[in-house]
Amino acid sequence: MSFNHFRLATAAALIVLTGSLPAQAQPAAQLDGKALAFDRSKGNCLTCHEIKGGDSPGSIAPPLNDMKTRFPDRKELTAIIADETVRNPLTVMPPFGRNLILNEKEISAIVDFLYQL
Incomplete structure (x- = not known):
């Protein structure tokens, strides 16, 4: 049995036993940026920022609106989310x-x- 056949057989067995594919075999899902931004255990943006469509926004940070105009360079906005302490310690x-x-x-x-905001 080749390695690929083994992987397919293993994935098939897991589907039968658990009803789902192993994590590495699952198709890549489109990540939901809004859900991540509103998720209190992940992005948590709503804790500090007002965001259209969000409930109970915070007010200690600027509202997140008109973002494409405010940050035309996608890399800048990405860097802010990744580590704003680089720009503002x-x-x-x-x-x-x-x-x-x-x-x-x-x-x-x-x-x-x-x-999109």
Whole structure:
């Protein structure tokens, strides 16, 4: 049996036994930037920022609106979310990327969402 046949047989067995594919075999899902931004255990943006569509926003940070105009360079907004302490050492914004709260794909999904605001 070749390695690929073994992987397919193993995945098939897992589907039969557990009803789902193993994590590495699951198709890549489109990340939901809005859900990540509003999730209190992930992006948590709503804790400090007012965001259209969010309930109980915080008011200690600027509202997140018109983001594509305010940050035309996507890399700048991505860097802010990843680690704002690089740009502003006195910030209270957590370094979501540096602290491994969000990975690169999650940060990118949040930027996609913010660019729609």
